[in-house]
Amino acid sequence: MSELKNDLFLRACRKEPVERTPIWIMRQAGRYLSEYKKVREKADFITMCQTPELAAEVTIQPVDVIGVDAAIIFSDILVVPQAMGMEFQMIESKGPVFPHPIRNEEDARNLKDIDPAKDLKYVLDAVSLAKKELDGRVPLIGFAGSPWTLLTYMVEGKGSKNFSYVKKMVYNNPQLAHRVLDKLAVAVAKYLSAKIDAGANAVQIFDTWGGVLSPSDFEEFSLRYITKVISEIKRNREPVIVFSKGVHHSLDKLSNTGADVIGLDWTMDLGEVRKKIGGKVALQGNLDPTVLYAGENKIREEAVKVISSYGEGSGHIFNLGHGILPDVDQEKAKALVQIVKEESKAVHRRDAKTQRF
Amino acid sequence: MSELKNDLFLRACRKEPVERTPIWIMRQAGRYLSEYKKVREKADFITMCQTPELAAEVTIQPVDVIGVDAAIIFSDILVVPQAMGMEFQMIESKGPVFPHPIRNEEDARNLKDIDPAKDLKYVLDAVSLAKKELDGRVPLIGFAGSPWTLLTYMVEGKGSKNFSYVKKMVYNNPQLAHRVLDKLAVAVAKYLSAKIDAGANAVQIFDTWGGVLSPSDFEEFSLRYITKVISEIKRNREPVIVFSKGVHHSLDKLSNTGADVIGLDWTMDLGEVRKKIGGKVALQGNLDPTVLYAGENKIREEAVKVISSYGEGSGHIFNLGHGILPDVDQEKAKALVQIVKEESKAVHRRDAKTQRF
Numbered sequence: 001m002s003e004l005k006n007d008l009f010l011r012a013c014r015k016e017p018v019e020r021t022p023i024w025i026m027r028q029a030g031r032y033l034s035e036y037k038k039v040r041e042k043a044d045f046i047t048m049c050q051t052p053e054l055a056a057e058v059t060i061q062p063v064d065v066i067g068v069d070a071a072i073i074f075s076d077i078l079v080v081p082q083a084m085g086m087e088f089q090m091i092e093s094k095g096p097v098f099p100h101p102i103r104n105e106e107d108a109r110n111l112k113d114i115d116p117a118k119d120l121k122y123v124l125d126a127v128s129l130a131k132k133e134l135d136g137r138v139p140l141i142g143f144a145g146s147p148w149t150l151l152t153y154m155v156e157g158k159g160s161k162n163f164s165y166v167k168k169m170v171y172n173n174p175q176l177a178h179r180v181l182d183k184l185a186v187a188v189a190k191y192l193s194a195k196i197d198a199g200a201n202a203v204q205i206f207d208t209w210g211g212v213l214s215p216s217d218f219e220e221f222s223l224r225y226i227t228k229v230i231s232e233i234k235r236n237r238e239p240v241i242v243f244s245k246g247v248h249h250s251l252d253k254l255s256n257t258g259a260d261v262i263g264l265d266w267t268m269d270l271g272e273v274r275k276k277i278g279g280k281v282a283l284q285g286n287l288d289p290t291v292l293y294a295g296e297n298k299i300r301e302e303a304v305k306v307i308s309s310y311g312e313g314s315g316h317i318f319n320l321g322h323g324i325l326p327d328v329d330q331e332k333a334k335a336l337v338q339i340v341k342e343e344s345k346a347v348h349r350r351d352a353k354t355q356r357f
Numbered sequence: 358m359s360e361l362k363n364d365l366f367l368r369a370c371r372k373e374p375v376e377r378t379p380i381w382i383m384r385q386a387g388r389y390l391s392e393y394k395k396v397r398e399k400a401d402f403i404t405m406c407q408t409p410e411l412a413a414e415v416t417i418q419p420v421d422v423i424g425v426d427a428a429i430i431f432s433d434i435l436v437v438p439q440a441m442g443m444e445f446q447m448i449e450s451k452g453p454v455f456p457h458p459i460r461n462e463e464d465a466r467n468l469k470d471i472d473p474a475k476d477l478k479y480v481l482d483a484v485s486l487a488k489k490e491l492d493g494r495v496p497l498i499g500f501a502g503s504p505w506t507l508l509t510y511m512v513e514g515k516g517s518k519n520f521s522y523v524k525k526m527v528y529n530n531p532q533l534a535h536r537v538l539d540k541l542a543v544a545v546a547k548y549l550s551a552k553i554d555a556g557a558n559a560v561q562i563f564d565t566w567g568g569v570l571s572p573s574d575f576e577e578f579s580l581r582y583i584t585k586v587i588s589e590i591k592r593n594r595e596p597v598i599v600f601s602k603g604v605h606h607s608l609d610k611l612s613n614t615g616a617d618v619i620g621l622d623w624t625m626d627l628g629e630v631r632k633k634i635g636g637k638v639a640l641q642g643n644l645d646p647t648v649l650y651a652g653e654n655k656i657r658e659e660a661v662k663v664i665s666s667y668g669e670g671s672g673h674i675f676n677l678g679h680g681i682l683p684d685v686d687q688e689k690a691k692a693l694v695q696i697v698k699e700e701s702k703a704v705h706r707r708d709a710k711t712q713r714f
Contacts, residue, residue, distance in 0.1 A: 298528055
C-alpha cells in the first residue's frame with residue numbers, strides 16, 4: 001500500500017499503529033451533498049450506478065468536500081440480484097422495487113450465475129476509474145449486500161416492515177431459502193473478488209437486515225453465508241468489514257467469520273464490544289446518525305464519547321452507526337470529520353511515539 | 358386475587374409458583390381474529406376505542422377464542438396525547454396521524470393536564486365493563502405508551518423511519534423535550550392509576566421506540582420517565598410490566614425502574630437475560646412473531662426453545678417478542694397457546710409439588 005498517501009484507514013483495519021483515528025461515513029456519496037445533487041439532476045439513480053464516469057465522480061466528492069479518509073464506490077447492493085436477472089426499479093417515493101419477487105422454486109430457478117467481468121462490468125469500470133482519479137489520496141472501499149439482506153429484498157420485492165414473505169419462506173421452505181442464499185453467497189464472493197481485482201483496497205459487506213432475525217435464525221440464514229462469502233473472496237491483504245445492524249447478540253460469532261473489522265450500530269457500547277471481541281477484530285462506528293442534526297458543540301461532545309469509548313490504541317475506524325441521513329447539512333458532516341481528526345490524536349499518542357522512534 | 362379463577366399470569370409476574378407458564382399475546386385483540394374483524398366492520402378504530410361495549414367485547418374475544426391467560430384492554434397508546442388536546446386520526450393506509458405535531462414551545466404549551474376520570478372516561482368504562490364481563494376468568498391488563506414513545510408520535514406526527522423531528526428536538530431543544538416528557542409521565546401515571554382503580558389487575562408500559570436511542574440518550578429521555586411513571590402509579594399489588602423494544606443495552610437499568618416484569622423482544626436470549634436480571638424481575642416474551650407463519654411442528658419447536666431457554670421455576674410469562682401480525686392465521690395463535698400450556702408443565706413440576714404439599 002506504499003502508493004497511498006493516506007493509508008490510516010487500512011492501518012486501523014489491521015490494528016496497526018495510527019497517528020489519529022481514520023473516519024469515513026456510510027452513504028457519504030449521497031443526497032446530503034449539494035455536489036452529489038448536481039450530478040443527480042443530470043441522471044437518475046440507476047443511470048448513475050451504470051455510468052462509470054458519474055459513479056466515480058460522486059465517489060470522490062466526499063474526499064474533496066468533507067475530507068474523509070476513505071472513498072467507497074458509489075453503487076447499490078441490489079445490482080447483484082439485477083445481474084442475476086431480476087428486473088429492478090428505483091422509485092423516488094418508494095425506494096427499490098423488484099416487480100417480480102422470488103416467492104417459489106420456479107422464481108428461484110430463473111436466477112442465473114453471474115460473471116462480474118461481464119454482468120457487472122460497469123461497477124468494475126467505476127472502481128478502476130475512481131481508483132485512478134483518487135490517485136492514491138485515500139483507499140477505495142468496495143461493497144456488497146450480505147446474502148440474507150439481498151434475499152429479503154428479492155423476496156419482499158420492496159422495503160418491508162415485518163419481512164413477512166421472506167420469513168414465510170424461511171419457516172415454510174427453508175430449503176429454498178438456503179438454495180438461494182448459497183447462490184447469492186457465491187455471486188457476492190465473486191463480485192467482491194472482482195472489485196478487489198479492479199482496485200478496491202477493502203470491501204464491506206452490509207448485513208442491513210440481519211437484526212430482524214432471532215439469534216438462532218441469524219446464525220442459520222445470515223451468519224453462515226457471510227462466513228461463506230468471506231472464505232471465498234480472493235484477496236491479498238485487503239480487509240473485509242462486516243456491518244450487521246442490530247445484531248447485538250452475535251458479535252462474538254461475527255468476529256469469527258474471518259472478517260477483519262466489525263461495524264457497529266449506535267446502540268452498541270464500543271468500549272464493551274472492544275473488551276469482548278477487540279482482541280480479534282478492529283471495530284468501525286458508531287455515532288448515532290441523527291447527532292448530525294445537532295449543533296457543532298454537541299457533535300463534538302458525542303464524537304469524543306465515541307473516541308473515548310474505544311479508548312487508546314489502534315483498531316478503531318470512526319463512522320456513523322448507520323448511513324448519513326439525506327437531510328443532514330453537509331457542513332455538519334464536514335465539521336464531524338474535522339472534529340474526529342483533531343480529537344482522536346490524544347488516544348494515539350503512544351502509537352505515534354512508537355512509530356517515530 | 359382470590360376472586361380470579363385463573364391467576365397464573367399474576368403469580369408469574371410476582372415469581373410465585375405456577376403449574377405451567379401463563380401466556381398472552383401482544384395485540385391479541387386485533388385484526389388476525391375473524392371475530393374482531395366482524396366488530397371492526399361496524400365501527401372504525403377510534404369509535405371502537407371510544408365505545409366501551411365494543412372495546413370490552415374485543416378485549417374478551419382472545420380469552421374465548423384462543424384461550425390466553427390474560428386479557429388486555431382494547432385501546433391505543435395515542436388516546437393519551439389525544440386527551441391532552443392533540444387532534445388524532447387513524448388512517449387505514451398510513452396508521453396514526455397527528456395533523457398538528459408538537460415542534461416548538463408554543464405547540465407544547467397547548468398540551469393540557471389530563472383528568473382521566475373525565476378525559477379518558479371511555480377507557481375506564483371499557484375497563485370496568487370488560488372486568489365485569491370477564492367475571493374473574495383471567496386477569497385484565499391495562500396499558501399505556503412510555504413518555505418517550507408517545508413523544509415520538511407527537512413530534513413526528515406519524516410513523517417514522519429515522520425519527521428526524523424528535524431527534525432534532527432532543528439535540529437542539531432538550532429542555533423542551535424534557536418538559537413535554539415530564540408532563541407525559543404525570544399523565545401516564547395518572548392514567549394507569551385510574552385503570553387500576555377501574556379494575557385492571559396489572560399494567561404494561563410500551564416503550565416501542567426506546568431502541569432508536571443510543572444507550573445514553575435512552576437513559577436520559579426514556580428510562581428516566583419510565584421510572585417516574587412507575588414511582589407515581591397508585592397501586593396495591595398490581596404488577597407493572599415494561600416492554601422496551603430493542604433496548605438490549607440497558608436491561609439491568611430497566612430492572613431497577615421499579616417494574617415487576619421486563620418484556621423482551623425476540624432478539625434477546627431469554628436464558629442469558631434471566632441470568633443477568635432474573636433475580637430482580639420476572640420476564641415476558643419472546644417468540645419471534647413471524648414464527649406464527651410456520652407450520653405447527655415448527656411453532657412447537659420454537660415455543661419449546663423459548664420455554665427451555667427460561668428454564669425451571671416461576672417468573673416467566675410467555676408472549677411474542679412484539680405484537681401479533683395481522684395476517685397470521687388465528688388457528689396458529691390458538692395452537693401456540695395450547696402448545697405453551699402443554700409443553701410448559703415440565704419446567705414447573707417442582708413448583709407444582711411445592712404447591713401440592
